[in-house]
Every structure is written in C-alpha cells, then in structure tokens.
Amino acid sequence: MAKIRARARAVDMLGRQQIAGIQNALAELFKNAHDAYASHVVADYFEEGGPGDSGFIVIRDNGVGMTKLDFEDKWLVLGTESKTEEQRSKIYRPRDVQVRSITGEKGIGRLAIALLGRVMLVLTRAEREDGLHDLVAAVIHWGLFEVPGLALDEVEIPVKTFPKDQIPSQEDVIELCKKLCQCAENIRKLHTDSFLDDVIRDIENFEPDPASFDAFFAARDSENLSLLNGGRGTHFFIGPCNPSIRAELVKEEKDGDYGFRKQLLGFYDSVFGKLESPLISASFRRWRPGDLIGEDLLDPNFFFTREDESKRSDHWLEGTVDDYGQFSGNLRVYENYYPGLSIPWGENRGARTKCGEFSVKFGYVMGNPSESMVKADEFKKINTKLDFIGGIYVYRDGVRILPYGDPMFDWLEIEKRRNKGAGYYFFAYRRMFGAIQLSRENNSDLVEKAGREGFQSNEAYRQFREILINILLNLTAEFFRRGGSNTEIFEQVQADFRKRSAALEKQQKQSATKRKNFANALGSFVNEVETGLPESAIANLRKLTHSRMEAASVIADQDKAAAALIRAEREAVAKLGELRNNYTCKKPSGVALTKALAREWEGYLATKDRLESELFKPFENEIASTLGEVANQARIYVDQRKRLEDRIRSLADDRKKELAEVSKQANATAIDTRQTVFQITEKARFALDQAIRNIQTDLNRTDLNSMSPVQIEELRMKWEEELTDIEARHRDALIAAKDMLASLAENLRSSDGEEPAQIMEALEQRMMALEEQADEDFEMVQLGLAVAIINHEFAASIKSVRRSIQDLGQISRTSSGLKPLYESIRHNFEHLDGHLNLFTPLQRRLHRNAQRIDGPKIRNYVLDVFQNRIERHKFNIECTDGFLSAKIECYPSTLYPAVINLIDNAMYWLSNIKGNRSIRLDADSEGIVVSNNGPEIDPRDAERIFERGFSRRPSGRGLGLFISAKALQAESMNLSLGKPPLGHHVAFKITIPNIKVDL
Template sequence: MAKFRVRARTIDMLGRQQIAGIPTAISELFKNAHDAYATRVEVDYFRDDGLFVLRDDGLGMTREDFEQRWLTLGTDSKLNAAAGLRPPPADPTQLSRPILGEKGIGRLAIAVIGPQVLVLTRAKLNGKAQDYLTGAYIHWGLFEIPGIDLDEITIPIEKFPASHLPGTSDVARLVSAVSATLIGLKLRIDDALFEKISSEIEQFNVDPSDIATYLDVPGFKGDGCGTHFYIKPADPIIESDIDSRDHEFKATRFEKHLIGFTNTMTVTERGPPPIVARFRDYLDEGAPVERIGDLAFFTPEEFTEVDHHISGEFDEYGQFRGDVGIYHLPPDRYVLNWSEGDGAPTQCGPFKISFGVLQGNPKDTLVPPQDYAALSRKLAKHGGLYIYKDGIRVQPYGDSDYDFLDIEKRRTLGAAYYYYSYRRMMGVIDLDGAKNRELTEKAGREGFRENRAYRQFRSILMNFFLQTAADYFREEGKYSEKFGEIRGELNRNAELRQKKAKQATSKKRAFQSKLAKFFDDLDGRRTETRVEEIIADLRGKASEISGSRRPSASKALALMRVEKEGRDQLKMLRDELIISKPRGVGLGRALTNEWLAYQTEQERIEHEVIEKAEKAIEDTVSSEAREYSIALDAFARFDGALRNQVTNIREQIRSSKTETEDGLNLLIKQCRQTVADSFRAVNKEADDMLVEIETLKAGGVSEDDLASKRVLFEKRLGDVHQREEATLSRLRDQINSLLGFWHEDGFDSVDLTEALEEELVELRDRRGVELELAQVGLALNTINHEFEKTVSALRSGFRRLASWAEVNPDLRRLYEEMRSSFDHLDGYLEMFTPLDRRLNRDKSEISGKDIFDFLTSLFEGRFQRHSVDLLATDEFRNKSIRGHTSVFYPVFVNLVDNAIFWLQGKRGSPRTIELDVDGDDLVVRDNGPGVSPRDRENIFALNFTRKPGGRGMGLYISRETLAKEGYSLLLDKTDEGAAFRISKKTEGNEG
C-alpha cells in the first residue's frame, strides 16, 4: 500500500511563502502570544547585531507541548476535535480568549523574519511555574532543501533548570546538533546551498543569559513564564519596512500593518485590550525608539475629542440601529435599512461599529487649535476604519491605502457630497468569531476571502456610509440641520476672528512703528537736540529784540510773542512724543514691554527735557527783560499761556466729540436698518404664503396634499423666523453687552476684549516657542548622543596613542597638538548636559576659577578676533557655589557670548568683559554700549533678539534654568555697558 510522503519544503511553502511580509509575520506571532494568554508581547530589534528578540509573558509550553503542538503542523486541539490533543491550556485568572490561530502554521512566520531561531519557553500549569525551560534551535534553511523528507530533519531540544538561562556554550550544543544533521545530508545538497547554511549556522552566537541583563520583563526570573524567540540575523528588509516613508505625515508600511494590534481607541464590552504589543527599535547603543505601543495608536481620549461620533449595531439582516452624535450634541437614535437583504439573514452575521470624524477645515471644528493640529497629523498617518475580530486586528483593514469600501475613491468625485475620508476618521468594526464565522481570512492574512459573506458585509457598510453622509452631512439631508447650524456658527465665528485679527494686526503694526520711531529718536537724542535748537533760536531772537532800538513796549510784546512761539514749538514736540495705545487689541508680551518702556522714557523726557526747556524759555525771556529794563506784564504772560492751553484742549475735545457722535449715529443707523430688514423679511415671507394659500383655496386641493403643503409652509416660515430671530438676538446681545460692561470707572467691553486677546496672544506665542524649544531640545539630544559616542571613542584612542607618543619624540608633538584641540572640543560637550539631568544628578562645588578657565578656553578664538579681554576679579576666582555644572556653565557661556556681540559695536579700546562678585551675587559686566531702555523689559522674553540670526532663547532659558536651581538672573541699571547679576533666591528675593 502507498502512503503520502511529506517533503521538508512543505514547511517553507506553508510558512515563509504564504506570509505577505515581515509585518504580517510579526502580527502572527503576536496572535500566538494572545492565544497563550499573554498580557504583553514585546519585540526588541537590535540593528547593529541584526538580533530580533520577541518575548511574551503567556502560559508557555512544557517539553511535551512544544513537541506535540509547536512542532506539529495542523494540530486539531484548537478545534476541540474529539480524536485530537487535549485543548490548549487557559489562564483561569483571565477571561476566556477565542483562539486566533486556526491552522497551526502561524509559528512558521518566524522564517520570514530570519533564517534561524532559538526558542526558549517555560510553562505555567495550574497557576504554578514549571521548574525547567525548554530550548530548541531551528534553521529554516533546512526546509528549503529539495528532495529531503520532513522526517530526515532533526530539531534539537534540551531542558534547562528554570534558574539557569542558557549561555553561549548551551546554545552551541543545540547548534552543533543541527550542524551534524546538515553534514549528514551534505551529499544530497547543492554545494552553494550547503556552504550558505553552514556559514549561517557558524555565525549564530546568541547568549540569552547576557541578553537578560539588559532586557528585563517579560522574562524567566522568579515565576516568569512565557515564550521567547531569538532570531538572528533578521532580514535587513525589516529596516526598510520601518524607515521607508513617502511623506512626513504618512505611516510606514511597518506601522500600517502593526499599529493598533489591539483596540485601544474605544471602550468595548470586553473591557481593556487583553494584550498589549510593543516594538522597540535600537538604532544604535542609545535609547530605543518605540515604534509600536499602547500610546502610538489612538486613545479613548482622542476618540471622544473629535467632532462627530456614530456607533451602533448591524443585526443579522443588515439593518443598523444606533446613535449619531453631531458636534458633541446629545446623540440621535438612527435606524437605517439595507435593501439588498430581501428579508433573509445575512451570511456575514451581526456586527458592531463605532467611529469618530474630525472636520477637515479648522474653522469647522470644535477641537481646540493645538489639539486639532496634533489629531490631524495622527489621523493623516493612522486614520481609517479598523476591523477587530475577537479584539485582535484583522489586516490590512485600517490601512488608508486599502480602500475596501471605496470611501476615498468616492471622495475624489465630490468631497462635500460623499463627506467621509479615512484621513479624517478613526473607527472600529467589532466582529465576533462565533457570530461572524463566515468572514474568514485568506491564507496569507491579507484580508477576508471574498465569499458571499464578505460581499454582504461590504455592501452593508458601503450603503451605511453613503446614506449617513446623505442624511447628516449634506445641505439637503434629512437630519442635517444641526450640522449646518453649528458649522455655520463656527464659520461665522472664524470669520469674525479673522476680521478682528486683521484689524488688530493693522493697529499693532502702526503702534509698533510709532514705538520704533520713538526709540530710534531716543537712541539718537533727537528730542534733546531739537529742544536745544528751539532754546538757542529763542535766545538769539530774544537777544536781537532786547538789543534793538524799538520802544520798550514794542520790545515787551515781541519778547512775549517769541516766548509763545517757543512754547508752541515745545507743544508740537510734546505732541509728537505722545503715542496712544490701541484699544481692544492684545499686544503680546514683547510689545507690552516696549509700551511700558515707552511710558517710562516718555515721562522722563517730559520732566527732564520738556519741562526744563519750558523753564529755560521763561528764564531767558525774564532775564532779557531784566537786563534791558523791559517792562513785561506778568499777568499777561500767565494769562496768555493758560488761554493757549485751554484753546488747544477745547479743539481736541471738540474733535473727539464729533468723531464719537458720528460713530454713534452710524451705529444707530445700521442697527435700525438691521431691525427693519429682519422685520421686512418675516413679513414678506408671511405675505407670500397667504397669497399661495388663497391660490390653493381657489384651485381645490386634496386633503393629503393640504397636509403636505402645511408641513412645507410651516418649515418655510419657521426657517425665516429662526434666521431673522438669530440676527436680532445677536444684535440685542451686543447692545446689552455694551450696556452691561459700561461702568463709571471706564471699564467696558473693549477692555475685556483687550484683556482676553492679550491672554490669547501670550498663549499662542508661548505655544509656538515651546514647540520650537522642544524641537531644538530633541535635535540637541541627538547631537549630544552622537557627540558622546564620538568623544568616547576619541578618548579611548588618545589613551592608546599616549603610550606610543611617550617613546616616539616625532609622534609626541603631533599627539600633544591633537590632544589640545580635542580637549578644546571636549569642552563644548559640557554645553549639552543640561538637556538630560540624568547625566549629572549630583551637585558639586563650582569655583569661579573653573568658570573663568572654561570660558577662556571656549572663547579664545573669538576674544582674539574681536579684541576682547575677559577679566576676573580675585573675589570671583575665589568664589565657590554649589550646583549643577550643567546649569551654571551654559548661563555664563550665554552671557559672555552676548557681551562679545554687544562689544563689536563699541568703538575703540578697551573692550572688556569682567566677572565679579558683589556680596553673595555673581556679576557679569561689559563696557559696551549697554542695553537700550527699549529692550530692558524684553531682554529675558522668549524669541526676543536684536542679534542677526539670533533665536532669542538664550537669556530666557538661562533665567528659567537658574530659577529651578534656586537662583535669579537680573539686569542691573548702569551708566555704561551691561551688567547681569546672578543671585541666590531668598524669601525676600524671588525676582
């Protein structure tokens, strides 16, 4: 009698050749971990070694289970066949899990990831961990050899004590057994294939005992159980899968297949996901990048945050019953018929759906701007409709490129008409293995078989998305009123904000321009120069009048006229210096600080320049009159000066009164016109309707037609009434708001608008800067990491080179020069340490001499180029502070760097930067041009800089880091240069 014979290549054909790719293979192994009741399954991929480690904390396997289940294809235990093995163990402490692996070949997916694997497993039986591990080594290349029967290949298996993880010698024994099998088959194998497999076996050098020292849980320590796979070398194509990205905001092929292995976005009846899968990618010896994890996918918080939510269940006839929530309003009950069922139960069975939609235009959404941007980026990468069967994702559904419902295809025909887009939605279709058993996956795990059940399933969903878009998101939709109203309101609000922002921007620019001119004039002493010219001109004219031969009375009148001209010129100058702050406009921190500086300087000029000039004019005229005995009428001078001021004030208030009355009249006119238009619109609609009613009466209409006409007329009248009532309500609210905020102290709605806008501008500025700081921090952390690796290698090389330099005079000089340059470069490394305090947790004593030496070395070249001398007093050199060098060194570097820049604008020598001590304070001062009064308040502000190409972050970061260390950073008021003071904070000094 003949029998079937099984070639070894069957393993390769059933496994590696059936799996679509590495991501699919990893997903299969995740499913196996799920079936083993693991709560976590984790992958650590080490690129440099090509080592791929997959570990779970499931029930593991005994040696018997490993041989009879894991090494047996098509096991029937999962099907509970009466003649098969006993069912696989279950964990009584967890809810029962449906078995995902149906064919018993998912383990063969390992061959897709790499050609050889070490398997370690420890079983838990009846809640107790077994006292041994089972280990096995497999080279999948043996199953690719033509002409070899399956029973000719031996898989070495060995038991190890639970307290003893296998080391290199233990693994070597397993590997040598496979090598012996290969040698026994040598005469039947092609020479090239034999050499390839033999070479790979020789290079397999995995040491689980060593790996366990840096990979903690899941592990085998204590009562740890589960299964671990050590695959080496992993196929390099995995790196291409991870790294390849068509666009910055588009998911990689790797992410598309593995993200959302379990449903973390919605809360289901099953509760939280039974298992969490993670994938860590070790690009180098630094910290790994988590490619797959519980936070990489959508969270329940993000799901609830989007604009619209639809959830419900399709019954066995394909009819939908559920809830539709538009813009976070209380949801409506919604029932939708599927007409293709003909009243017969579907083969696909009942299933549930829940998804959320984010509006595509920021002005149409309720989501705050900062959250909207983050959600949009995440949806662009991972948005879609994911299918979960028994809580585990079915691939490739959810991948936006796999448009199985033609959602994106229809959207290209009309985005507004079809509405939905995968890149604007996150959703879950929840299947049950028992209820939806006819929805079966293809052998290669690339989707469902396209049988009748799948075609019904697809038809039901396509009908659902077409009809919900028509009912809720089109203007003529049956239930689209709420969507249209709220979106319209959001659009109006966005337009109002845009108009307000445009007006505010124009006012701010004009205001900023006036301030800039003021400070330019201040720096150039133009006001003082103009005052000096006015006084000089007056003195010349007064002297000429006094020395003339005209009568005394004529001289008196002439002097009083000259005095009035001088005062008028000063008044014009004073008016030019007066800048009005725009009302109802948020200025932002920097512009507000300039405004405060302007008020201080304008007041100083008023007292120190203008008022002194007025006194000088008065004294000049009086002096000339006394010297030449000219009789001046004191009261006439007094009266003339005051009358001139009264005239000017009256002119100004009359002009303001006229402008206010004109604005009030225009407002009244527009309000009355709006009220009249609304009243007219309602009356016109009512009159038109009454005319149509009379026409219907004369023509004769059936009772049914009258009922439908009544509904139509009521809707028309209701729509126009609702529209015009909303218009009048908004107008009424604005009037009431104006009246309600008007108080005797002058506080009104404009003040409130200004305060709110000020806060909004500040929050926007801070958000942008914090994002920029985060990006800078990430970049610098990368630089620091690479710098550390390079410097470490250089230090090691210099240590080895030193011994050669000692005995080789020709090499010694080169060594010393290279070492000196390296030490200078190494000094820069200190600058990066504040980015990660873990590098420098302990405080240390920092001496002033150390700081001075560090700065001298760091800036030596720039000091020479710009002829700057760095000085330090003896008190500073002897001063000692306790703190983190990673905080204080960068602060001094920043202060000295700024001082060098400022000193470049100083003419002549010397150019000095001095480090000094004042009491317990540290002081850094220079003899440069100093800080302009305009900038004193802003110099510590985020993003403020006068330096070309500067980022305006140095002093802000310096002050913030010092504050966390318990110190303050202040700018002293000085007559020359700039002086920065570092003070220890006390209860009385929190500045």
C-alpha cells in the first residue's frame, strides 16, 4: 500500500504562500486570540527595530494560553480538530466568560505568521482549572520550511519551559536559537542549499529580550498583557519583518488614506450588532524611532459608531432575511419611516436557502451636502469615514470576515450597476456603511477560502449575494427611482433641500460680494487718509475759495459783489459736501460683518470723526469767517437773510435729489417684485390649464367602451392625481411667496423700512458668530487633547527613566569618569521632572471641586515654572503683602494657566529692554493684578488683545490671552487690562468674586 507524505514545504505553501496579505495574516492571529478567550490583542510594530533595523513586531494577547502538551500536540500539528464545534466543549473557558464561537476552520491559520517575518519566538503561559502552568518558549525560522526535498519531521523546534513567575531572559532566547541553528546545520549536511546560510545568519542575529519588552510595555499598556505576576496568554516576537509592512504603512501615510488599516478596523463588531462593547479589542500600534507613544491605527474612533447610525445617515435599513430568502424589517428615508417593510425573493421557489437566515443593517449618506439632512459639521466627519472605509461589512458571530467592507472590493457590484445609470440604480458603494450579521449555527454553508479572501463561490454564497442584490434593486425601484411607488417623499425632500441650499448659496454670494466691496471701500479710505489726500484736497479748496472771494471783493457793483461772495461760499460748501461724500463709506444693509471687517469699520468711524472735527468742520467755519472778513475789508454789504435762504435752498435741493434717486430705485425694485409674482402666478395658471387640456386630449383619444370598470377607475385616479399634484405644488409656492411678502410688508410698516434689513443682518451675524465659535472650540479641543496626551505619556515613561538614572548613579560611584556625566544628566532630569509635576494642577479631572489657593502657592508655582528664565534674564518677581495674604476658592486648572500666561508674555516683552526687568504680583478686594515695566500696549490693541488669533509677537499664535480669558469667564472670573502702578506701564487684572485679602 502506498502512503501520502508531506514535505516541509507544505507548511510554507499553506501559510506564507496562501494567505492573501499582511492584514489577513494579522486577522488570523487576532482570531486565534479571540478563540483563546482573550479580551485584548495588541500588535506592536517597531519600524526600525530588529536585526538591521528591518522592523520587529510583537503580538500579545491575554487569552488562556497553551500548555506544553497543547503547543506540541496541537499548535505544531497541521489541521487539528480542536477548531471543530464538536471539540469546543473541551476547550478551557475562564469563569464568568460567555461561550464563544470558534472562528478558525482548518487549523492552519497560525502559519500566517510566516508572512509577517522570518524568525519567531513564541511565549505562552496557560491557565487551566488547576491554575497557571509553566511558560512555554520556542523559536522557529520559517525559512526551514522552504528547503526543497526536506521532510516535515526533519525540522526540529527547540522548546523550553519556565516556572510560573519567570519569563525567558535574552540569554535563554539565545540558547534556544543555538539549538535551532544546530537543527539548520544538520539539515544543511543533507540538503546543500545556499539560502540556508541566510537562515542560520537570521537565527544568530535574532536576540530579543522578553524582559525588556515586558518592562517597556508595562509603562505604556492600558491593559495588563504581561506574562508575569499572574498573567496569562500568548506572545509572538517576530523579526526581521516582511518589508511589505513598512511599505504599506508608508504608502498609507503618503496617500493620506486608510490603505493599510482599512481591513483591520472593526475586527470585532460593537456597532452594528447587539453588543455595545466588543468581546475582544484589537490594536495595531506603530512605533517610529523616538516615539513616546505608539500610534494606534485601529483606534475605534476611526471606525463607524452607533452615533453614525442615528445622526449621520440620510437613509437607514434594518431587518432580517429568513431561511427562505424573504426580507422583513424597517426603512427610514430621511425622516420618514416605513415599518414592517417586506422584500420578496422568488428565485428559490419556496425551498429553504443554502445560505441560511441572516440580518441586514446599513445606512446611506447622500453624496451632495445640499441633498443631505446631516448637519454640515457631522457631514464632514461621516464623509471622511465613507471615503476611507465605506462599504458593506460581513461579520460571523461578531468577527469580521475579510475582505468584505473594503471600499475597493465591491462584492455586490453596486458600482458596476451605478456606472450604467447613477439615477436609475441610485446606490453608491462608498456612500454606504453597514454590516451583514452571520452565525456559524445558521450559515455553516458559507465557507471561507483558505487564503482568507472571502467566501467560496458555492451555491450558498451565490444565493447570499443574489438576495442582497435583490434587496438593493427593490429599494431603488420603490423608494429612490423616479416613478417608484414610494418615491414622492424622497423626491420632495431632495427638491426642498436643493432649493434651500441654492437660496442660501445665492444669499451668501450676495453677502460676500457686498462685504468684499465694502472692505475695498474701507481700504481705499485708509490709504487715502494715510497719504494725506483729505488735507491736500482741503488745502486746494481753501486756495480756490480765497481766490474766488478775493475776486468778488474787487467788483465795483456792491450787489454784484455780494452775489459773487455768496456764490463763492455756496460753491465752496458744495465742494466740501462732495469731499465729505468721497470720504463716507456706507455700511451695506442687511449684511453681517466679520470680526476683522467690524474692526475696520470701527476704525473708519473713529477716523471719520477725526476728519470731521479736525478738518471738515473747521474748514466749514472758515468759509463763513472768510466771507465775513472779505466783506468787511471791501465794505460790501451781504444780506444775511438772502444768504441763509440760499444755503438752505441749495441743501434742500441736494437732499431732494438724493431721496428721489433712492425712491426711484425702491419703486423699481417693487415693480420688479410685482412682475415676478405676476409671472409666478401666470406660470401656475398656465401649468394647471395645460394639464387640464392634456387630460381632455387623452380623454378624447380613449375608447372608454372597450375598457373595464377597473381600468376606467384607474385612469380617473391617475388624472385626478396629476391635477392635484400640479395644483398643490404651485399653491404651496405661491403661499410661501405670499407669506414672505406679507411679513416683509408688515415689518416695513412697523419700522419705517429698517427692520427687515436689521433682522437679516442679525441672523447672518449670529450664524457667522456660531461658525467662528465652532472653529475656536475645535482648536481648543485639539490643544487640550495634545496636552493630555503629552502629560499621560510623559508620566508613563518617566518612571523607567527615574529607575535608570538611579542605576546609573550606583554605577558612577565606582567610576570617576562617569560621575560628571551622571551629575549633568541628573541635574537636567530633575528640571524636566519638575515640569511634569507642574502638569498636575492643570488636570481638571483631578480637581473638579474648587480648592483653596493662596498667594504663596501661586508664587511657588510661578517660581518653579520660570526658575531658569528668571536666573538667565535677571527678572525681578515682586509679590506684595496683599498678594501673599490673598486667599481664593477656585479651580487650580483655571487660575494657574492664566497667571502663567500673563507672566510668560511679560517676560517676552521685558527681555528686549535694558536695566531693571520688574514683574509685580498684587491683589486687592477685587482680584489679582499682574504688572510689569515693559513697553506700553497700543490703545488700538486694547480691545483686540483678548481676541483669538491677535498677537504682536512675531511667532505668536494669539491664543494665550484668548484661552485664559475664556477659561476665567467660564468660572465667573474676568481678565482685563488694569491700571499700572507707579513705575510700571502694563497691568492685567483678574477679577475674582470670592477673593479675600488681608489689607
């Protein structure tokens, strides 16, 4: 009898050569952790770790681990039956942990490790009913399984156990590697393959230190995954890594997408299923050189959330498909619900399906924001996710099946159909997010391919796809395609969204144009004022007026001379009026101003007042006085009544002319509005008349005698619906126009024409303020998160640094050469460590109750922060008796940063002056005053200094005073400019309601 024998290369072909990609290999190891009842599995990739900086990856879980017997008789055996459901009851399950379905099927998933790297150290400590077992360690080089002609049993794997309270040292790992090298040498004697030299070199260079890794991770893990101190689980140390890992990560970073992580996100379902928290969390952390914290590429926030379902979808479908292929569930189209929706599938002709029963849940977001009911800021968030990870996922017993959900894998051919007609087929794959929920119990005929590239194309999978495609086609035809039986609401809402968006866009464009023109006018005004054009124009007008009046004074005829003088005055006043108009900017009506434009407007008003008081008004008085002087010198009698009447008549004519022009424009607008309303009404009448004529024509062409009563009734209902639809559509538009005009007329009557523009301006101003506030809030959140992360990671890392410096101190005692280096490192570290302690009062979560703070505490805090700068720049920090006696009840996280910011700003401006650099801390019954003898604050900056983005520092971001003022305001305190004490030029006052000072 002949026997089938397996070569060692079978391991390579079933593992490295068969698994589809890096992500599939990682997913297989994550699944193994799930089957071992782990609650956490973490893959840490060190980009320049391992031999030759080629990368090193550590994969750890806190599952039940493997005993030595398990490792040798199951893990090292291909195609084990432990993955079958019959064997599930034999697998150890920790107490109080629910039974999990087994995700593996063939007992070869562990071979996927070979795709991640060439050499692997495995450490596993088992927990069983009798407690913790000894740790099992083994080293494998997957290149040994590539040797042609090598029998599987010729490869020997060195295995060693360690007691319960130990993990291998680096020397222990090297010893295991030596044994594996000996195995490779024995193989080379029988198989003279040149690449075995590379295998041996890899093994000799493979020297991970599990104890160092354990200490490193202990200071950074949020969960305990150590194999010490009662820990259990399985750890894999793999290197040198497959270069594809780094290449894919670099490509993802370069492309700015989720190219690497998209197949690993959402490994376990806690969004679309019933569980709100996953049974197992999976992480992949990328560590670059110098990183204090690894970048977790699988952060759950990168994936979809339950909030996305409820707040960030325009349409939502949820239901189940029974084992006959019939769907029943609920549908939401915008805000309209269709409960009890049924979608039939008749291809199986009443027989049970092979694919079995499953549930369906997915949402859809319109591609155009103007057609979506999702809020603008929320739309941006969900749109980014859809671009990166949009699609329909598949989960079996909560674990994701690859590659379903990958935006590049359109397994339901949604985009293929859409390319034939976007309007006809509606759905776009990248605009969808959701999942199909399967179970091993109900869907056992859906079998994954060996390479983990989806399901095998058997009859069950073909039915599975056809049912889902049928659901999408039915939804499109009935709810989203023109002419469908339930498309009226969808089309109406879309039309309303488009109209509203178009109207808003038009209004925003008009406002933007008006603001731009207004800004240009203000800019021209400033330029002309700064270049002295108004003064030059007045000087020229003065010369002209004097010459005209002098010429009038020499006229012999007294009456003609007086008339010439009055005419010269009138023309001078008219020219002055033109000059005033040239330097007058009118604020656009009904348009809100940005903060910057509002500041320019305020500056314009101040400059305009200055021109009026210092230039225009004095010259106007000068005209009258010049006329009097010339008349007296020439002994000309000027009739003052006639002069006054002439001035008033001239002014009245000018005002009438201006008012007539504006009235003409208003009447023209009213006539245009009237004509527009008339055209709309005529269009509505014509549409209805045309519909009636079309129906009459159809009626005349129809042979009613040849039709059944049912057909006649259907025809009647069709025609009536057409008439009703046309009438209702135009009636609603006319009612809306009528209501708008009526509201406008009422506002005009009650406010003499001012109120409508004021209302529009107020609404637009509020909208702009809210948008600016949202931007400010977002930036503040980002800054807060950055500080929190820095503090957390610094605190975690500093523990090991402290220990290392203590060890270095012990060594330096026996080495005089090391002592100066140790003293320098210790001195600088103590300074750095002091700054870590300064983070403590800034942590709001540690001090959510108000605390008692006194002056000495604030002083000490300031001195700790600025000690080096005070000594380096010779700053003099003075604290008055009033400040030292001050007692305050407040949050340290609010007051301390504000004081620090004020002193930091003072030090910056003081560093540029010579001599005494004084900063003074004072307090009175109203609050704290921080003053200094630096340069004064420009009066123009007094109001702007607390605005976000305003700074006079060359590299300043304009956030310090803004954040301090906002934070203090939120706690009923106030930051403002104060009156500087004698000898100081700048003072800031923090008003504190409950301050107590012993004066």
